[in-house]
Amino acid sequence: MDKEKLANMKFLFDPATVAVIGASPNPNKLGFHVMKSLTQGGYGGQIVPVNPKATEVMGIGCNPSLESYPGRVDLVIVVVPARAVKEVFIQCSKRDVKGIVLITAGFKEIEDPVGTRLHNEIRAIAEQTRIPVIGPNTFGFINFHASLNASFTPEFSLINRGRIALVSQSGGMAHLLGFLALRQDVGFSKIVGIGNRLNVDFPEMVEYLSQDPETKAIALYMEGMDHPRAMIEVAKKYSAIKPMVIYKTGISKVGDQASLSHTGSVAGNYDIYESAFKQAGLIIARSAEQLLDFSKVMAHCSLPRGNGIAILSGQAGPGMAGADVCEREGLNLVSFSKETQQRINELLPPLALRTNPVDMGPAWYDAKAIAGIVEAVMNDENVDAILLYMMFASANMDAVERLSTLLKEWSQRKPLISCLLAPQGIWDSQVEELEQAGALVNLPTPERAASAMAALWRCAATLRKQIT
């Protein structure tokens, strides 16, 4: 990407001043919701509503035009109808605007050739002046670290600040992922809806985010691609630097057709994409939940040296479910070293499963025994990573608390993904504390924890291969 455009991207996502062209006091207009997002999201910069027909919006005085505002404007959010957009772009190019969010739809994706012509015209203006444009046909973006909600959905601001950047070709999927994240305590650095990608497509976003210090892992939701080769090249280059996971739909025939209409690009043969993605170091997710799970562990787990896994379970069944997934996904349930096995045999009665996957259930009432098992397995040189499962059962009320110090001190010297599940309000705050301390990443089921472990291992292999 052009250096000037890349430099402008930084202003786009972290602007000192934001103007909203089409700001509105009418709740039936998107310009109302955008203003609500900006003003209620905690943004500390200057907000400049522009609307010739309004005097003020949300208590901020309106400007009749962008021209009439005397100060500098970094980011312009556009919600006026398509026919008025070209004039806005011309004004932006005159005002040294750094970036545009073009929420308006009705360009390349409509059947009418007028849309394509307009698309090309505004694209030419943006490219000439090196203004990166998010959209058209987007909800916008959120930069959680700047408390900047530049979208038409104020509720995005409810989501936690975190380390995952989500780039989505679909607004609906971004909302889905955001609200799933709310329920699963996943935090984001940025959520960006790239929509119909006037001049900021997946390659540009990946390049920018690879250099974004607030982003530890990049999650991509893709339908179709206009420039697959550029995407593969960028992925190859930057997947060595930052973990990236991709979920691509449009696999089915109808999906392919839908993609063409939805965002103006052909989804194409999925198998070809998938093998190219894998070769380029992208980790493949197969559902919205996997996209979240995988990017969560990539953003918060240490990296395993290899695929040698230990499953420590408070009950046998979840351990078996996890073992099935591990085997299917190419992970290796290791045999413990002689010393480790001896230690476990000392601590668990014969009626328990004492080999991997270990059933720690019979030691529930013996906090020292549980901690002893976990510690022995952590230090076993055969073990690269640990899956820790515990289902609440009232007799094990203190189980998480009793492991807390050990887990915090260990601090993922080897990666630790858990499924610690209880009725709401029993273990939640303890698990959250362990997550925030970096002691583990918790996922909702044993199977999802095991799948995420496999993704983490593939990610580690990619990073290592590309570094050496």
Add this chain to the structure above:
Amino acid sequence: MDKEKLANMKFLFDPATVAVIGASPNPNKLGFHVMKSLTQGGYGGQIVPVNPKATEVMGIGCNPSLESYPGRVDLVIVVVPARAVKEVFIQCSKRDVKGIVLITAGFKEIEDPVGTRLHNEIRAIAEQTRIPVIGPNTFGFINFHASLNASFTPEFSLINRGRIALVSQSGGMAHLLGFLALRQDVGFSKIVGIGNRLNVDFPEMVEYLSQDPETKAIALYMEGMDHPRAMIEVAKKYSAIKPMVIYKTGISKVGDQASLSHTGSVAGNYDIYESAFKQAGLIIARSAEQLLDFSKVMAHCSLPRGNGIAILSGQAGPGMAGADVCEREGLNLVSFSKETQQRINELLPPLALRTNPVDMGPAWYDAKAIAGIVEAVMNDENVDAILLYMMFASANMDAVERLSTLLKEWSQRKPLISCLLAPQGIWDSQVEELEQAGALVNLPTPERAASAMAALWRCAATLRKQIT
């Protein structure tokens, strides 16, 4: 199953009096937790704690032995050590007890041959007197319709009463599924941990539950099987009457070994089981979440005539994700009839996806248009079932409310599975109301909704095939 034993099963699950052998005032004993479950779970029958060393437990006077209690006892819950269990069984057989829950572990599953001998001895007593026994090595069971929590986990009583019966070979998995259900508003008729299956195994449970009027769908979690042929025969017979879904682990080599130790049975070759299960009319789930999702739709959805699906989505992306799953799972995204397509074209602008999957997004502000589209598709004779997706985006705040009357009146004349997702507290109560009215079943993601639709279609095909 023997008629007398089957008759006794009804008393076991719905007893007038429950005795707890090993009831304890000490929170470090399982006998404490069982008493807590019974007393706090809302059970209306008589509770009889038995413990020669205690005078009372939770305010109820203790009996030194079962013999010393003068009244009739239907259900006996046993939490005393394995060595004391045989004597309890002898007493039970003398007292005309109808059923036993044997929580105690340490029988067939331990390495010591004493365990197997004891197992066989108590089994002989139970079989002779036709007493069905849940366990050994189980947490117990919950009959939600009798508010009877006969388990060592009082928190099971937090779960909603519903129409799904869960039979689990693993206590850990039953706790996992129960606490997942809590978070996903799934309700159960019964949760039963069959543990090491003294004389009540999967076939007996399936036979009993097929005749249980409170159970609409049966969810089975299985590790290994002692009598595969009996299971397949029972499944064949009763899957024509009631929807049944099965999740089996122990697929991996280590899982197989673990199963042998965990519940004393070999898990065996998964592929052989799977094809036998399918032929017997069982629906296959591949994760704990699928087991819940599938049984939820089977318990609450009408049955589709065929596999012709319409996807109506408030945003294009989720519709595409759903379409991919539909195609993979053998569902057919139908072409709408000429009349339906014409109606949709009238109601949606050209910029929208107007064919299946439909993107209703551009009509968000037009409640009549949305309702018009949904109604036209409902009445389309090509359509057998509907997937309805809507992601909250603040501008569509009223979207669920506006469809509410139409959906309730329609009342699943064709099955309707939805993914209606918003931040907590926005749509929750409206969605819950629609679920309770039987208007739809809501699932957490578009992909899971589509997978569940495929399971529902397979279930309908099974029921139809076996009836005709």
